[in-house]
Amino acid sequence: xxxxxxxxxxxxxxxxxxxxxxxxxxxxxxxxxxxxxxxxxxxxxxxxxxxxxxxxxxxxxxxxxxxxxxxxxxxxxxxxxxxxxxxxxxxxxxxxxxxxxxxxxxxxxxxxxxxxxxxxxxxxxxxxxxxxxxxxxxxxxxxxxxxxxxxxxxxxxxxxxxxxxxxxxxxxxxxxxxxxxxxxxxxxxxxxxxxxxxxxxxxxxxxxxxxxxxxxxxx
Numbered sequence: 001x002x003x004x005x006x007x008x009x010x011x012x013x014x015x016x017x018x019x020x021x022x023x024x025x026x027x028x029x030x031x032x033x034x035x036x037x038x039x040x041x042x043x044x045x046x047x048x049x050x051x052x053x054x055x056x057x058x059x060x061x062x063x064x065x066x067x068x069x070x071x072x073x074x075x076x077x078x079x080x081x082x083x084x085x086x087x088x089x090x091x092x093x094x095x096x097x098x099x100x101x102x103x104x105x106x107x108x109x110x111x112x113x114x115x116x117x118x119x120x121x122x123x124x125x126x127x128x129x130x131x132x133x134x135x136x137x138x139x140x141x142x143x144x145x146x147x148x149x150x151x152x153x154x155x156x157x158x159x160x161x162x163x164x165x166x167x168x169x170x171x172x173x174x175x176x177x178x179x180x181x182x183x184x185x186x187x188x189x190x191x192x193x194x195x196x197x198x199x200x201x202x203x204x205x206x207x208x209x210x211x212x213x214x215x216x217x218x219x
Contacts, residue, residue, distance in 0.1 A: 042155035083194035
């Protein structure tokens with residue numbers, strides 16, 4: 001890739017300034033299939049610790065299913081009025097099977113033998129499977145999902161798609177409705193995506209952010 005141009009840097013700044021947590025979606029507008037395909041790719045390309053990708057993403061466009069989920073989402077209108085409802089799942093556990101899956105995929109992708117990656121696999125096992133962080137692996141997995149959430153929302157903003165990340169929901173009820181109770185994955189965070197409605201008063205409010213001098217320190 002070439003060095004980003006001034007136009008690209010400007011576009012990123014403008015997109016991040018434009019986006020906000022959309023409260024009212026236009027229920028009559030849908031995200032075009034090609035645009036959504038790009039957003040799905042942003043999820044696939046999202047980084048994660050060790051590259052383990054301890055996640056899965058459920059894309060819901062079925063309005064009946066959205067309506068069933070809404071009462072368990074603080075009755076927020078975004079759940080039913082958005083174009084696409086993204087339910088982001090985190091893996092419940094990280095064990096040898098998950099480590100082997102990554103190593104096998106890495107070996108196949110890079111054209112090497114799995115045995116050549118033994119040291120890397122050992123690092124994962126020592127840290128996440130048998131190490132101190134194994135005791136808080138649920139939080140670790142959730143942290144990775146939030147990286148994907150950020151990647152998705154930035155990509156959406158660059159494409160002119162509105163989003164609203166949602167923590168106000170019942171993970172247990174989502175798991176029940178989405179048949180995840182016996183799954184290796186659990187509901188972690190939800191993100192509604194679509195296009196803002198003209199009636200959303202929050203769209204015109206000035207974005208409130210602390211200044212760079214308050215937040216960033218150069219050492």
